[in-house]
Amino acid sequence: MDPMLKDAFAQRRALKVISGLNNFDAANVLAVARAAEAGGATFVDIAADADLIRQVKEAISLPVCVSGVDAQVLADAVEAGADLVEIGNFDAFYAQGIRFEAEEVLAITKATRALLPNVTLSVTVPHILALDEQVALAEQLVAAGADIIQTEGGTSSHPISAGTLGLIEKAAPTLAAAHAISRAVDVPVMCASGLSDVTAPMAIAAGAAGIGVGSAINKLNDPLAMVATVRQLVEALDGAVVGIEA
Known part of the structure; x- marks a missing residue:
């Protein structure tokens, strides 16, 4: 694992900025990547x-993760320069009525690990599974070679409140998954989907x-607003870690 990633996970303050699995708009992706850095x-x-990976690698010095649901596509991404890969970001598929069951995610994980035995591999546990099934799958994924487990849940939540309470309601499914899974596996757990600077400390x-x-970042049209949002998230994570250590 990249030393920067390893340290951030050890300190429990890792922040991954996602441009989108189906976002091939180079200008937007580069803006998001630069704001992240x-x-x-x-x-x-x-x-x-491949072209997007090369452009982002040239533009920033941060590690670049590539998301997908096909082992060969992820292997090709590493060939193009990706530093690590992620099986997941399933939200784009749910909107099309496509589900990813535990067996399929596990099969993709095994196929990807076979093609990329030495590349850091993150795998998302689908939120469509019951919580106990998510935990069981996470354990199987780690046994199959996953280095990082990611949770999701934003699309399954339907907040009914405005403001801060609504933000907490939106994050509840992925927070619950992070709580359960982090106690069952010995690899870093990334909490994702529906998070904000309000709920980032809760994830930690x-x-x-x-x-x-x-x-929360890639939908913004203003690069300065993107940077400001990233900084708010970083500060929220730093505050969460300080609070836990205290």
Whole structure:
């Protein structure tokens, strides 16, 4: 694992900025990547496209993760320069009515590890599974070679409140998954999907070693606003770690 990532996970303050699995808009992805670096993020997560990977690698010095659901596509991404890979960011598929069951995620993980035996591998546990099934799958994924487990849940939550309470309601499913899974596996757990600077500290308190944030940043049209949002998240994580250590 990249030393920067390893240290961030050990300190429980890793921040992954996600541009989007299906976001191939180079201008937007580069803006997100530059904002991630300027704001103090740990690494970025982009779509599996060779040209996009090269452009981002040239633009920033942060580790670049590539997301996908096909082992060969992820292997090709590493060939193009990706530093690590992620099986997941399933939200884009749920909208199309496509589900990923435990057996399929485990099979993709085994196939990816076979092609990439020495590359850091993160795997998302689908939130469509019951919580006990998520924990069981996480344990199987680690046994199959996953280095990082990521949680999700934003699309399954339907907040009914406004403001801070609504933000907490939106993050509840992924926070619950992070709490349960982090107690069952001995690899870093990334809490992602529906998080904000309000709920980032809750993710760390729940047991996560870091968070992944996408739409809160990549939907912004102003690069300065992107940087400001990343910095708010970094500060929230730093505050969470200080609070836990105290």
